[in-house]
Amino acid sequence: MNERFDPSEADGRWQRVWDERQCFRAEDGGSKPRSYVLEMFPYPSGRIHIGHVRNYTMGDVLARYKRMQGFEVLHPMGWDAFGMPAENAAMEKGVHPGGWTRENIANMKAQLKRLGFALDWSRELATCDPEYYGHEQALFIDLYRAGLVYRKESAVNWDPVDQTVLANEQVIDGRGWRSGALVEKRKLSQWFLRITDFAEELLEGLGALDSWPEKVRLMQENWIGKSQGLRFRFAVADPPAGMADSFEVFTTRPDTLFGASFAAIAAEHPLALALAENDPKAAAFIAECRKGGTTAAELETAEKHGYDTGLRVVHPLDPAIRLPVYIANFVLMDYGTGAIFACPAHDQRDLDFARKYGLPVRRVVAEGDKADAVFLGDEAYTGPGRLVNSGFLDGMDVDAAKAMVIARAESEGWGQGETQYRLRDWGVSRQRYWGTPIPFIHCEACGVVAVPKDQLPVVLPEDVDFSTPGNPLLRHPTWKHVDCPGCGKPAQRETDTLDTFVDSSWYFLRFASQPADKPFDRDEIARWLPVEQYIGGIEHAILHLLYARFWTRALKRIGLVDVAEPFASLFTQGMVTHETYSRTDPANGQPVYFSPGEVERGADGAVLTADGAPVEIGRVIKMSKSKKNVVDPDEIVATYGADAIRWFMLSDSPPERDLPWSEAGIEGCGRFVQRLWRLFCQYDGAATGEDKALDRKRDQTVAAVAEDIEALSFNKAVARIYELTSAVEKAAPSASRSQAIRTVLLLVAPMMPHLAEEAWAAIGAGDPGSLVAEAAWPPVDPALLVEDEVTVAVQVKGKLRDTLTVAKGIARDELEALALASDKVQRALDGAEVKKVIVVPDRLVNIVA
């Protein structure tokens, strides 16, 4: 037997064995209980990132553990292969997005294989394959027929120089990332999915997802943003000829109606557009509002601007009150009715606006005993309180006043209570090439016509030109020209493609079932879904996870699946971080970054290898290419082996938190791999003799590690394995010790599968020719889990003074007597009178003097 474990030789050998024996292929038939373990599939950017390694290692440990526990495990992998980076590569390097993507997939697949993940590669899919996106097009048509897809006008970021639509990411400080031109909002007719139809059930469904992180559920709840309020109609006083004589507003604070100081409408509001026709200043203001991008952060942090239309509306509760109507940039056309009434005293945005334009600010909710009608300061009061300065509402609390105003509006017929959601319908149109073509045809006679299903997939053309900005599908000479499937006359294909979030909204279904003639088989889906454990980054907490939940529910509504929630349990992992190394460039004061490979790190500083002079060690932040604080998983695998990097990914940091990468850490993991190898080599199947304490430690560890893995608390499982390893190393030879060595091997098998296989074969701990990959999780003797002695803490006035080792289950008064008899306790008491003794059996005695 070798003295060292050589991963560079052994890793690949075992990976081939697993492949040849198809160890990780999920069988659709069979009687075993099923477990579907899924990690979010990667975008094929070119190289596996260390964050992927962390994500897939966690899933792999769980999948291998479940297999050891006797489950039929589905653990698939695929590629979220559409998206902008491929088009950027096409523009920058002149390569084809498809070729670039497929090459990346080949490279990344090889990288994943080198990490030894227990994946069922027979189910691999890439969303850019026509076999995949063709089925997606069919599903999209099904949803269209069910009324869940529609078209409407919506704003996009428009680059006026490049004449192209920009993603939010491509807008830097309000300018196009390539042209540098100031970005504008532009309206386009686009495709939408009716997710708002599902707002209530998506919200309610969260309640049953008790294995999801609380924070994710809360974020989704806030995103859906259910609120109860009042929709009511403002009558315009003396409306100009040809102008609407009223408009609707929605408010969640009808209680503050007497504090109204103005009304405001969005720049895109029909009334605003109508006014602009005869009012050049209004038109100019609306044009001004069109400048800038479409992100929420940008809209809400922009300075508030308004334009007084000169119109006045009548206060619904007191016709004597007239309120000015502004067009305001902070009112969103997408939420509510696109128009508001403003109560500055109790809404911060309204207050900012009112102070800027010198509008009245009237308090209507008392803040403690502050009840003056004149509201001072620049901070709105949004807390609870009694209504004041509000006529018939005076004295009520906020909730009662809300109900009262709604009841009055309904009885008088000028408004009604309404439930409103912040959630907006999902715009899925993208004016780009590298995505799923939207399977529709525009015909002058027939209108919008779905492509007949027997003509799917609508395949992307290969011959496209990226030499100029804009959508290559739109300017392709022939692709869009087709005959209308309805009337046969010349018509045009839709040239928008689908948001890549659509691709990732159903891939987990296709993994479970892959018939050629339809997207999936309903019964096969029922056998595997829901995913038992889904693992991915917290950055997907809202969008991807909400879209996937919506898509699954939509498919259920149209009768294609039986499951409503796709992911029974969700885990969101933290990022992998690394310190940064930099120097300040004297020419411009900007930092120049160096990669870890260019730097030598000492205990109290770091120097650049090239010149030996120090570099500044920066904060530990998320790995990113621009900061050069990245490490390449391939290099780590080449140096330390797959098991060392896997072990590092699981050690120390709790999986939901950030994991700081360090050279010292990975070296320590490499050393531990060898330490285990030496221990495994000491296995002696012929050893005799019992070691009761070690047996106990062994079974306690097995039970605890199982619990930790199931809770995904890998860092705790790792710590326990270290403890058991130390205990076994120190123990004298015995049958118990050999058994414990074999147990350690099985415990680390999901985490370090290559080492475990190599040792399993070398020491003959299992049947000849058997694999750890097919071994069972070690059994536990429940009798050994219970300790017969416990250590009890003895406190005097809450401070620890002594500890006692006593038989488990000792009587309260006996324990109390032992505690009082302690010298240390008596010294601490120093003759003081004992007033009270608190006894927590088997844990603690606290003596209060």
Place this chain on the structure above:
RNA sequence: GCGGACGUGGCGGAAUGGUAGACGCAGCGGACUUAAAAUCCGCUUGGGCAUCCCAGUGCGGGUUCGAGUCCCGCCGUCCGCACCA
């Protein structure tokens, strides 16, 4: 702006309201070696430096026999915001 989280030694972290710092990394001392690496043993929150005591979980209050843990108010850091994936 809105929403969400996090804060414990030199570092990552552990701790059903009940012995704070398990376990790992780094560091220090020792053994082995011609030497180094590897390995093994020991120490390692701060202070008085003593098998004893005091202080200590971002800051300030509170609840409790007892608070890292619960409550209130701050401070700091990070993440998401609908066309990045």
